[in-house]
Amino acid sequence: MSDQPEEQKPTPQLESGSQPPTKNPQSRSGCLTAFAGSVGCVVLLAVIIGALILLGVTSVNSVIGGISGLFGIGNAAPPPIASILSSQTIVQGIQPLGQLVSVSAQLAKADVSVSVGQGALNACGFSANHVVQGAVEAGIDLTQIDETDIRYDAEREVYVLTVPAPQVTSCRVDYIRQYDRSFTTCSVDWDEARLLANYQTLIDFRDDAVEGGLLTRAEIETRVVLGNFLRLLTGHPVEIIFETPETPVYPPSCSPETPQGWRYDDTNGHWTQ
Secondary structure, three states: OOOOOOOOOOOOOOOOOOOOOOOOOOOOOOOOOOHHHHHHHHHHHHHHHHHHHHOOOOOHHHHHHHHHHHOOOOOOOOOOOOOOOOHHHHHHHHHHHOEEEEEEEEEEEOOOOEEEOOOHHHOOOEEEEEEEEEEEEEEEEHHHOOHHHEEEEOOOOEEEEEEOOOEEEEEEEEEEEEEOOOOOOOOOOHHHHHHHHHHHHHHHHHHHHHHOOHHHHHHHHHHHHHHHHHHHHHOOOEEEEEOOOOOOOOOHHHOOOOOOOOEEEOOOOEEEO
């Protein structure tokens, strides 16, 4: 056995700034690094997708949509869609509203004088005053509207509806009281005087309401009420056009017949039988 010390092998010196050598791990091939592996991954992916479709977990459209999204296909914003209702549908929504009464004018008159002439030289004539209250209503008849009265303006995205001109829809007397009866020694029918006052005042109420702008107010109210209704029904702005008003046609309640057997004498201002 030798007493000589074992020879130490010199440790190699690294140059300044250099890194010690590393061992290269064994290279592994996968789905994305080799052609065969890529084919295998595609086949495996196809098998998984096919199984999900057969099990009802997904659908062909969903798979295609997912692939399109992955490659950035079909990401453009969809075009805007306008929801348009047919004219018939809109008219069917309007007609159940029937006769739209949009405004009502409350009126009152005092000292409505009725003079009745009767007997020779008006010997049994009599007169009385009356105070009367009533109302006149106006609006439009929605049952006259049909499919030809509505159209859609695609350029402005507005529905245009043509409706009949406002008309007086009803007249009535709510209260009448008789006072200031004249003196007479004859047997007279004071209820006849009251009936004549009712007729005369009803006509006055109708004419006063129309001259006071009742139909104009009805037009304004109709635009608001019908416009809001159609806006909620269609989801679009609405333009309402009124037909040109013709000669007023009053309902029977606003065109009462002269009390039977009576006529008015313009010469002396008396009602006579």
